[in-house]
Amino acid sequence: MNILVTGSAGMIGSYVVKGLIEKGHTVIGIDRRENDNVNPNDNSLTQVVLDLASKEDVNKVFEENKIDRCIHLAALAHTAGMKNLTWEVYYKINVECAENVFGACAKHNVPVLFISTVDAIGMVRGLVTPDTELNPISNYGKSKALAEGRLKDICKVWNIYRFSPVYTPEVKRDIEKRYYLKYPNWAYRIGNGEKFEVLNVTGAVAAMVEWVDKDVDNTIHVIKDQELLDINNLIKAEKAEGRATHVLWFPRWMVQCGYYVIRLVFGKSNKTYLVFKALWPFRTI
Template sequence: MKILVTGSKGMIGSHLVKGLLEAGYEVVGLDRICNQSCDGRYFHYVVDLADKDTLQFIMEKYKPDRVIHLAALAHAADGKKITWEDYKHLNVDCAKNIFEVAGDIPVLFISTVDVFGFTKGTVNVNTPMKPVSNYGRSKMMAEQEVRKKRYFDIFRFSPVYTDTVKRDIQKRYYLKYPNIAYQIGKGTEYEILNVNVAVQAMVDWCSEKPKNTVRIIKDTKRMWTPDYIKAEKAKGRAKIVLRVPTWMMNCGYAVLRKITGENKYTYLLNKAVHPLRSE
């Protein structure tokens, strides 16, 4: 089987390509970053996903059996401001291009648990989406587009980390990396996702029949912040640890939300006060 992967040189994409090749698949990788290793069972294209004609050419040339759409705009880089128009263009309009040129080829769309927005209690795949961030909002819109396809599946990833790249989970215990950490009460548990678990789920999907369903992908064990802070201190980081009483965090969150409403700032506090719990 031949698998087409968008965002193939990204943090998750590069691990996925390796996993697919090790599983015996041929891989066609699309990314904005150049790669010289276009031989053997890996074929790489530098392409703008807004270029629908080129996407159609690649699709017709290789005729992939499956498409995994990973490419997305998630975070600001080098302090650059990202507008809603940027998110919509890359995460919605370009995703729509991929879905359309794929035709009846099954597509796995990688989404995010950020589509849930403010949460309290346990969520599942049927919980209404109420995203707060532009990232979550754009992913929700892309989910709506992929649902128009005949064959699809949606994976909503928890925050992803590798052994060396932990930016998405460090927000849960760092005020300012690498010196100032924080701990709420006795500690907090968060649902996270190791990149190897994510890759295995995507590789397994390639051999399964598409179900037109949504799945939340996460580690079986939650992250316990005191353990991570302890490990950081052992490596000479987290030199200052601010300990915030749980009651103080809850009161501060309640007051700020009452005054300012639901916005990106209260959303960050919501993640600390009401960490996501999924079935």
């Protein structure tokens, strides 16, 4: 098939492009920069450099190429070192740009897989299902939740995959916050040590590549590793490699008290959300 992948030069995008090509598919990759991790002479990949904010440019790609399916992966997540990440910035990239992609898919009858996030679920305790009412807190989660709604409004044929925090062997910042106060020396553990749902990039790629051959049935799925990330085992592994030289231990009751104090002061905010996730990790089906 001819598969359109947005965000094709990103951390996950570069992996999924490779995975799709290895399965024999042809990929049209859209990003604001070229993917340097692929063979420029590979005829299985067409790289299109454009800004998804341009509805005309997005539609032009669909008009000039035969596209069988679309994987919309491009998004602004928790980008380290970037300043001025206001709600308006998240809305423009994660909602408005997504609307342009969804609109083109609808116009050309292209099924779309939208890559969302468990952050769209927000501060929910207990077992989470695809039908759980969304209660996003962070700007990232709020923008992704809105984009999910726009997808359902605009497109007739779609799937939504909510990814658990994704990591690669080289890039682990989305999971390091769960056991590092300051990388690489100051780690921490709460109570007996929590276990978290996470997603290795190989699992993320496998899910997206497999979707191409599946029936598109307008359903939502949480994509995660089968095994939970065990903080105790992880800290042991970090120590063995010369990191996590200092490990702070916090009694669970102390962190819970701190959470309720922060909640009184800041309400449901990004600060309280981070502590909430540490105390009550997601458990999804």
